Amino acid sequence: EVQLVESGGGLVQPGRSLRLSCTASGLTFGDYAMNWFRQAPGKGLEWVGFIRSKAFGGTTEYAASVKGRFTISRDDSKSIAYLQMNSLKTEDTAVYYCTRLPFDSSGNYYMDVWGKGTTVTVSS
Amino acid sequence: QSVLTQPPSASGTPGQRVTISCSGSRSNIGTEPVNWYQRLPGTAPKLLIYSNNQRPSGVPDRFSGSKSGTSASLAISGLQSEDEADYYCAAWDDSLNGWVFGGGTKLTVL
Numbered sequence: 001e002v003q004l005v006e007s008g009g010g011l012v013q014p015g016r017s018l019r020l021s022c023t024a025s026g027l028t029f030g031d032y033a034m035n036w037f038r039q040a041p042g043k044g045l046e047w048v049g050f051i052r053s054k055a056f057g058g059t060t061e062y063a064a065s066v067k068g069r070f071t072i073s074r075d076d077s078k079s080i081a082y083l084q085m086n087s088l089k090t091e092d093t094a095v096y097y098c099t100r101l102p103f104d105s106s107g108n109y110y111m112d113v114w115g116k117g118t119t120v121t122v123s124s
Numbered sequence: 125q126s127v128l129t130q131p132p133s134a135s136g137t138p139g140q141r142v143t144i145s146c147s148g149s150r151s152n153i154g155t156e157p158v159n160w161y162q163r164l165p166g167t168a169p170k171l172l173i174y175s176n177n178q179r180p181s182g183v184p185d186r187f188s189g190s191k192s193g194t195s196a197s198l199a200i201s202g203l204q205s206e207d208e209a210d211y212y213c214a215a216w217d218d219s220l221n222g223w224v225f226g227g228g229t230k231l232t233v234l
Contacts, residue, residue: 035223044126045212047223063222097168104175110159111214111223112180114168 002026002113004098009118012088020083020118022098029079030054033101035111036072036083038094038120046094048072050101050109051081066092088122095119127152127224128213135232141201144229146213148194152224156216158196160189163210163228172211173198200231208233 008020022034033056036048049062051072060072071084081098096118099111129147136142146158157176161169171180173189176196188199196215200207213226 037223044227045214045225047225049222061221064220104157104178106157106175108157108175109216110157110171110174111161112171112174114170116168 002100004100004113004115006096006098006115006118009096009120011121011123013124014088014090014122016088017084017086018088018120020085020096020120022081022083022115024079024081024100027079027100029074030076033109034072034074034081035099035101035109036081037097037099038092039097039117040091040094043094048083048096085120088120090122093120093122126227127217127220128215128226130211130213130226130229132227133230133232135234136200136203137234138203138205140203141199142203142231143200144198144211144213144231146196146198146226148196148215148224150194151219152194152215152217153191153196154194155218158189158191159214160187160196160198161212161214162207163212165209169212203233205233207231 003025005023012018033052035050051060069087073082098115100113101109160173163169172187176191177189186202210228212228217224
């Protein structure tokens, strides 16, 4: 069974940094792109960004709201995807989720397995 | 305000068929496949439909998806009490260069 477990959330002051981890099991981690989402209290799901597999360059894409502040990386040897969050703002307060991104038959990514999320609270 | 538009609520009685709509634009649903997720309280979303109408293994065939133009629909037939959950649509948006979601539809089984 494929499982994703997010960790690293907590309370952090505005302007500080935090690194989240997404630890995967039950899959060949290096074969997949990995995705991060968040959901702020009372708000909808918001895409944060994703990282492609090494076979596709390991490149990243980010939402405009986090570009330049957040960085996604991966360690395939440990089956972990990371979300480095710098210059945090109160509006970054949310539950953060990671998802796996397999391809469909047409080569489009889709999100299949989700973790249960980790809570990040940015407050002074 | 979500990029994709879903009705906030839907309801049906056991055994009924219900549909949930998801409206977007040319840059998302109009050109990209739609995925549907079920979310039970306190749990992570579960993939129900991908690529507009494909069911992952383990998802009952009571769930089906369709797409036409810039709109998509999720149909649930033979409604069961355990189907009571929130349902979300999602698609890639070529203009925003990112994933976009619907605001979710809360399904109540009466």
